[in-house]
Amino acid sequence: MGICAWLVLGGIAGWLASIIKGTNAKMGMFANIATGVVGSMIGGWLFSILGGRGVTGLNLYSLAVATVGAVILISIVQAIRK
Template identity: 85%
Template sequence: MSICSWLVLGGIAGWLASIIKGTNARMGMFANIFAGIVGSMLGGWVFSFFGGRGVTGFNLYSLLVATVGAVILLSILQAIRK
């Protein structure tokens, strides 16, 4: 995947995760992209741990993996803040 694909996929996944976690109002575009990209790495690790595959390209499965990872990341960050 190219850098542009990572940015777009990360932005969408981070935005979806911030809506799921209720942090959309205080997160900007760059925070969503960061959460999505780091979340895709974390989600890929978690999915591969359970026998699945990580991010495989620009498709719905990769968006699911990245969103799940971003939700996990935002949950960890919320727990640290409290």
């Protein structure tokens, strides 16, 4: 997957995760992209451990994996901040 696809997938996944976790007003575009890209790595690692596939390209499955990873990342950051 190319860098542009990672950025697009990361941006959408980070944005969805910020809406799910209620942090959308606090995060900007670059934070959403960074959260989504790191979240896709976390989600891909987690899904591969559980027997699934990680991020496979620019598709709905990969978006779901990246969003789950981004939600986990935001949850960890919120727990550390408290």
